[in-house]
Amino acid sequence: MSVHLRAAMTSLPAYVAGKKSPGAIVLASNESPYGLLPSVAAVIARYADGVSRYPDMGSTRLIAAIAAHHGVDPERIAVGAGSVEVCGQLATAAVGAGDEVLFGWRAFEAYPIITAVAGGKAVKVPLTDDHVHDVDAMAAAVTDRTRLVFLCNPNNPTGTVVGEAELRRLVDNVPDDVLVVIDEAYHEYADPVAAPDATLLFPDRPNVAITRTFSKAYALAGLRVGYCVGAPEVISAVRKCQVPFSVNALAQEAAIAALGDAEEVARRAKLTVAERDRVRGALVDAGYEVPRSQGNFVWLALGDRTVDFGQFCNDGGVIVRPFAGEGVRVTIGAPGENDRFLELARAFRTS
DSSP states (O other): OOOOOOTHHHHOOOOOOOOOOTTSEEOSSOOOTTOSOHHHHHHHHHHGGGGGSOOOTTOHHHHHHHHHHHTSOGGGEEEESSHHHHHHHHHHHHOOTTOEEEEEESSOTHHHHHHHHTTOEEEEEEOOTTSOOOHHHHHHHOOTTEEEEEEESSOTTTOOOOOHHHHHHHHHTSOTTSEEEEEOTTGGGSOTTTSOOHHHHOTTOTTEEEEEESSSTTOOTTTOOEEEEOOHHHHHHHHHTSOTTOSOHHHHHHHHHHHTOHHHHHHHHHHHHHHHHHHHHHHHHTTOOOOOOOSSEEEEEOGGGHHHHHHHHHHTTEEOEEETTTEEEEEOOOHHHHHHHHHHHHHHHTO
């Protein structure tokens, strides 16, 4: 007799991580190409012995540092092992069996997985023809069963953004008892005029939570630290849903150090933004459809040629992230890595 498992597990897709291959240029996982921040490297060397002990389960110092960074009370901050875990904590806190979770599609591929794990029903609202979230369609899709709305801004994998007017319109048209989660994992790479800081737009909206991560611009993808900013009653519930000790001691100290290295983080982000715009311009000149990105990646809308393009790049020693039938997401690496990718992209057009 087999163990009884939830029926939803049969159809639940596994999260697909970017490939790793020895010797290849990896442009598939939206990682920073610049390595550890100097301040973080020093902290890791100093605190490495501390990993034999359990960490502070409440992440007290880290939460205080994040709260100070945003100018809010610590009771408005919850942390987790990357912003993906925090999104899962939010879903666990808000979604019950059969409840609806609404998001644009395509967006972050973890959203439908998080929804299914929480027992909810995913409602996918197509992006516009310009690969942007259709906030009016999203608001219209809300029903009395909707408990949570995810909006990834900038959007992963398309890189497109929803501006201030559209963000406000979405929040204003969602009932006050529906939680709106604005996922700002790529905030540090975005033009603040195009993609405003949602923590400043909605400081007093109890049904809005904003997630951030240390995995991208802060270059801590392997240590897994993310957080959300929200109303105290939401944060209290989210903290209860965190796996105990999921943010380890080394990760806590590294994140605190990274927050204090804002000038270097900004300098590196500017390098990535300059490369991103250079790569996009070259791809457009080569005849590709590439929406303007505000993340640390670009999106090539390739449709039926997506898988072939991904394989072509892989055979050429560059790993990208294909989404079959839709497009390819390419992380912005160091200049030489980007040049190699562009060589392959131009060669594919004539293959």
